[in-house]
Amino acid sequence: MTFAPLIPVLAAAVAVTLLLGIRELLRIARDRRRYVAAAELESQEEQVTSALRAWDARFRRTRPGRWFAGELDLAGLSFPPLVVALVTLAVGAGITWMIWRFLAPALAILGMVAGFVLVRAYLHRAQQRRQDAIVAQMPELARILANASYAGLSLPTALAVASRELAEPARGELARIADRLRFGAPLESALQEFRQRVRSREAGVLIATLIVSSRSGGSLVTALRDIARSLEQRKETRRQIKTTLSGPMATANAILVIGIALLFVLNLIQPGTVQAMTQSPAGVLSLAAAGLLFSVGYLVIRAMAKVEP
Template sequence: MKTQALALGFLAAAAIGGVAWVFIYPLLSGERKAESRRANFAKSEPAARQVDRNQRSRREQVESSLKDLEARAQQESKVPLSVRISQAGLDWSTQKFWTISGVLAAACFFAAMFAGGGFLGATGLAFAAGFGLPRWILKFLKKRREKAFLRALPDAVDVIVRGIKAGLPLFESIKVVAADSPEPLRSEFLTIIETQAIGMPLGEACARLYERMPLPEANFFGIVVSIQQKSGGNLSEALGNLSKVLRDRKKMAEKIQAMSMEAKASAAIIGSLPPCVMFFVYLTTPDYISLLWTHPTGQLMLVGCVIWMTIGILVMKKMINFDF
């Protein structure tokens, strides 16, 4: 009897302990709260994944836009002559440019022959005047136009930022810049307005600014507007950051120019010494130095000296110019 009573008591205690383990222990130990927290976390995970996918999609759009702009810039590395003429701010045709170049070459050739420079010297002078001088003028005009554009671009971006913060659309802000800005910024933004008016998207019209004004700053502006048109975002903040970058780049360029002026002055003095010495020797003893352009050997030596001096000047120019 005692054995049966002990067995029944043990079974009853085991049953009560099992029921308590199943129903009471989870409440005391906090397992249900942990399971509830795990379930809530598992339910919120798809939302987090959705946000991550949205961010990844926008990042992929930005990367694809940058890759497209870089690929287009690489394809357009060889600029046609007509584009270079327009970049210089001239409305000439290519036929007019070649005509002026030919007239310059012929005039310099006959002037050199009349002065007794010989056929070889006259040919070299005609080549320099007809092929080199017009392109140097185009490059000079292009650089001067780009400097004027860079001086006005940060203020124009600030005007666009203030217009957007005031509630104006981007297109209307660009109209304000086109109406009040100096040249060449006015004509470039008027071209953006005209291009957008014929059906081109505003982002692509701003991105094409780099084709007419091949500057990193113009490329930055086109990239910011193009990405905002495709992906959205706070355009005023992006353009405000762009304005700060443009002003910092301007300060850096001025600092580099100030630091390199000594080297540029030295290069100018070294490059001008041979022709100056040649001129003063001609003033004192013209018969002594006139053999350089009257004798065939002297003409050959003179052409070689001009070539080597040109190479030296180009090397010095490459050493004192800084790209950033």
């Protein structure tokens, strides 16, 4: 019996097996390179993150760092203060370049001021949104405290229960109070800190009621239920007022935008006009007067449309 006819078949099988083996080795090598690259990238990211945390910790010990950290905490944002400070510088540098390039070099110094004002306005807006959200939760908080007090729970325990029942952002603030009480802080001190952080009349009324009750006793359940009804009505009133005043607030913002846009339009119609104005006393006086008028108009409208917290 001869095996000659099987030789081509065996050769083909060996060739196919060899090709499959080479393909598998190449796949393994490719996966290995990908895993090594991913591990190196993750290691580099960890190093960058560690370095960023170290620099952020140093920045927090400075006065600007403490200010940024405090503002971010009140706004409920978790960004590192160092990153926000760098973003502020980047925004200021970008606006400075735009003013230098399209308006006049003499006005470029206003770019850094504008960058800080924009970031500060963003933080203030975030703080206002968080404060409004907490104020909207005040009626529910009063009801939870009333029910807990009716069940015979102490005020610190009722606050701990409320911190678990409510959603953010009130949950975080109440958890802060519960943690302070757990570590031995006086109840009045913890409540006053909450009042200072929220800074609204609704929180002030509720905290004053809790403090008076903790000092002198009394029917806390009835008082909290009455406060819950009053806060619910006040929340609806605030919503209607803000809806009514949204138009004037938009007008105030439009005034600033129009004032800045006019400079760019003027320079676009006649290139070099703004720079020429900065080089003459009359032009500087005109720019200062225009800026003052626009600023006064903006502040007046904001003051008229402001709702006291």
